Amino acid sequence: MGVHIEDILVKKEIDLSALRGKRIAVDAYNAIYQFLSIIRQPDGTPLMDSRGRITSHLSGLFYRNVKLLEAGILPAYVFDGRPPEVKSKTLEEREKTREAAREKWEEAVKAGDLEEARVHAQAAARITDEVLDSSKRLLKAMGIPVVQAPEEGEAQASFMASKGDVYAVGSQDYDCLLFGAPVLVRNLNLTGKRKLPRKNVYITVRPELITLKEVLEKNGISREQLVDIGLLIGTDYTPGIKGIGPKKALALVKEGKTAGEVYEEKGILPKKEVEKIKGIFLNPNVTEEYHLEWKDPDEEEILEILVKEHDFSEDRVTKALKDLGEKVDTAREQSSLSRWF
Numbered sequence: 001m002g003v004h005i006e007d008i009l010v011k012k013e014i015d016l017s018a019l020r021g022k023r024i025a026v027d028a029y030n031a032i033y034q035f036l037s038i039i040r041q042p043d044g045t046p047l048m049d050s051r052g053r054i055t056s057h058l059s060g061l062f063y064r065n066v067k068l069l070e071a072g073i074l075p076a077y078v079f080d081g082r083p084p085e086v087k088s089k090t091l092e093e094r095e096k097t098r099e100a101a102r103e104k105w106e107e108a109v110k111a112g113d114l115e116e117a118r119v120h121a122q123a124a125a126r127i128t129d130e131v132l133d134s135s136k137r138l139l140k141a142m143g144i145p146v147v148q149a150p151e152e153g154e155a156q157a158s159f160m161a162s163k164g165d166v167y168a169v170g171s172q173d174y175d176c177l178l179f180g181a182p183v184l185v186r187n188l189n190l191t192g193k194r195k196l197p198r199k200n201v202y203i204t205v206r207p208e209l210i211t212l213k214e215v216l217e218k219n220g221i222s223r224e225q226l227v228d229i230g231l232l233i234g235t236d237y238t239p240g241i242k243g244i245g246p247k248k249a250l251a252l253v254k255e256g257k258t259a260g261e262v263y264e265e266k267g268i269l270p271k272k273e274v275e276k277i278k279g280i281f282l283n284p285n286v287t288e289e290y291h292l293e294w295k296d297p298d299e300e301e302i303l304e305i306l307v308k309e310h311d312f313s314e315d316r317v318t319k320a321l322k323d324l325g326e327k328v329d330t331a332r333e334q335s336s337l338s339r340w341f
Contacts, residue, residue: 026189062302154169185207294332
């Protein structure tokens, strides 16, 4: 979901080539949900192997990361840990939404409405332990670093970017900016032509680059005030306040109001509780115990996972693997150079 602060952001469309030589911490759950949602059959059914196991995420992770490495980009995937307690209500609501979407998907399939079925199927996507385990195994086989966050993956990725260990965070969610990511890259795993839901219209999706410094300077605010704006609009931890959007929230914080004060004035949440939630963004639970090393791909293991275990086309996988080791070498060299200049 993420916080909807897009109206006050500064976005810049870029080509993948602009990220050549860059290390990017990818919000793993965010990316996997994208692949599970988008890579589906016409009726919305996800890709599956002969044993009925979902493989949409493996297809997305493999072919997209081959493309990123070919572009000279070094991705590292950061996985969520245990969610903060205050997020439990949001997670429950999301599960209800997914279940409702699943029911509508089944109804649309029965009615023969494939367009409607696909829309609801995408909203019904769910990440299971099997999906997570297979994702991590494939990424490691590709030589791509896997980082386990203690809590929120986007918080951990933002911390890594703020330390300079990676250039940016790759995610669709603007929350990364609230967590202090100096640079956010959106659409990293969505580039290319995409069909708009319920319309026979295709658009070209390109990566978007957003820098925290530009956002703060444009609006004349601090990062703490940006967090206040997010809390007022609504986050994974706060409900938001009816009638307050990005621009009104911006006006309130520039008047000197804090999110806690506004919530208390409206009788929604105590100021003390909102300030505690604010601390999740300003001082998130992250770890410095991670290792970023892009290794040579293990082609035998990749073929074992994709072809032997999950029925991928051997010809297609082999073709994608051609010169992958050289692509990784080139990306590592370009990354080393870019960190010096």
